[in-house]
Amino acid sequence: MPSTSEPAGDLEREDLRIAWLAALAVTIHVAESALPSPLPGVKPGLANVVTIVTLAWFGWHACAWVSGLRVVAGSLLTGTFLSPTFLLAAAGAGAALLVLWPASRLPGRGFSPLGLSLLAAMGHMAGQFLLAWWLLIPHPALLGLLPPLMTAAVIFGIVSGIIALRIVEQGPPATPS
Amino acid sequence: MITPADRFLLAAAGLLLLLLYALFWQGSGRASRVEIVPGDGSPPLHLSLYHDRTVEVSGPLGESILEIRDGRARFVDSPCPGKLCVQAGWLAESGATTACLPNRVILHLNGGEERFDAINF
Numbered sequence: 001m002p003s004t005s006e007p008a009g010d011l012e013r014e015d016l017r018i019a020w021l022a023a024l025a026v027t028i029h030v031a032e033s034a035l036p037s038p039l040p041g042v043k044p045g046l047a048n049v050v051t052i053v054t055l056a057w058f059g060w061h062a063c064a065w066v067s068g069l070r071v072v073a074g075s076l077l078t079g080t081f082l083s084p085t086f087l088l089a090a091a092g093a094g095a096a097l098l099v100l101w102p103a104s105r106l107p108g109r110g111f112s113p114l115g116l117s118l119l120a121a122m123g124h125m126a127g128q129f130l131l132a133w134w135l136l137i138p139h140p141a142l143l144g145l146l147p148p149l150m151t152a153a154v155i156f157g158i159v160s161g162i163i164a165l166r167i168v169e170q171g172p173p174a175t176p177s
Numbered sequence: 178m179i180t181p182a183d184r185f186l187l188a189a190a191g192l193l194l195l196l197l198y199a200l201f202w203q204g205s206g207r208a209s210r211v212e213i214v215p216g217d218g219s220p221p222l223h224l225s226l227y228h229d230r231t232v233e234v235s236g237p238l239g240e241s242i243l244e245i246r247d248g249r250a251r252f253v254d255s256p257c258p259g260k261l262c263v264q265a266g267w268l269a270e271s272g273a274t275t276a277c278l279p280n281r282v283i284l285h286l287n288g289g290e291e292r293f294d295a296i297n298f
Binding site: 108109110111113122146147 | 179180
């Protein structure tokens with residue numbers, strides 16, 4: 001967690017850090033968009049690892065920046081900016097951040113990166129699905145897709161959670177830049 | 178590093194998945210109408226499932242009795258030897274079909290989620 005009483009010089013370093021992490025997330029995001037998907041909406045979401053590690057090391061604020069930058073820059077690179085794909089990704093990322101905000105502020109030991117990752121994955125899928133339901137395809141048959149989609153979200157959330165847990169356990173880099 | 182909250186979340190996620198499958202993978206939704214094809218060659222009956230009633234239709238073997246109640250439909254009795262149609266019990270899902278083949282009576286549920294009469298391109 002970043003302390004609020006950081007010296008002014010650290011602000012630039014914080015920006016730089018966010019840029020690095022966002023670049024990493026965008027790279028993973030773009031690489032993943034080349035993977036074939038069995039179902040629309042199903043992808044490993046390994047960029048989630050970057051989001052969760054950022055949350056664990058640098059707090060929710062940095063995490064929100066990295067996540068937002070990933071969605072915008074990632075969609076610009078894959079050519080889906082402002083398309084339905086982009087809207088779905090934005091809704092998913094927004095919902096995930098919304099879930100992570102209280103989840104990362106629990107008293108006591110709270111959630112480990114594994115739990116946070118699972119929550120983020122499920123929140124992402126829920127946000128995406130709700131938008132698809134309200135805006136794109138308001139048809140009851142869409143609900144039939146929810147169980148397999150959520151299953152995929154849970155599986156991939158746990159997988160990227162385990163990866164995030166391993167990374168976070170090694171501790172943050174001493175001087176990021 | 179895995180905390181009690183994580184374990185609770187994992188269990189909750191598992192339960193949620195079970196619930197989702199139970200909720201949304203139970204057929205294709207409730208039907209709203211029923212089509213009954215009599216066995217004597219007369220035109221099929223199209224009835225609402227929301228209107229409780231008992232229907233008797235005739236076929237080669239005699240009268241088949243069908244019942245519509247609470248948005249469901251079933252064969253009550255039929256003059257067939259096997260009574261497979263009666264064994265099929267209540268039908269409620271859109272698209273569900275059962276028939277009394279010896280008496281040539283067909284019961285078919287439809288409607289519910291059909292939002293358009295026709296689509297043209």
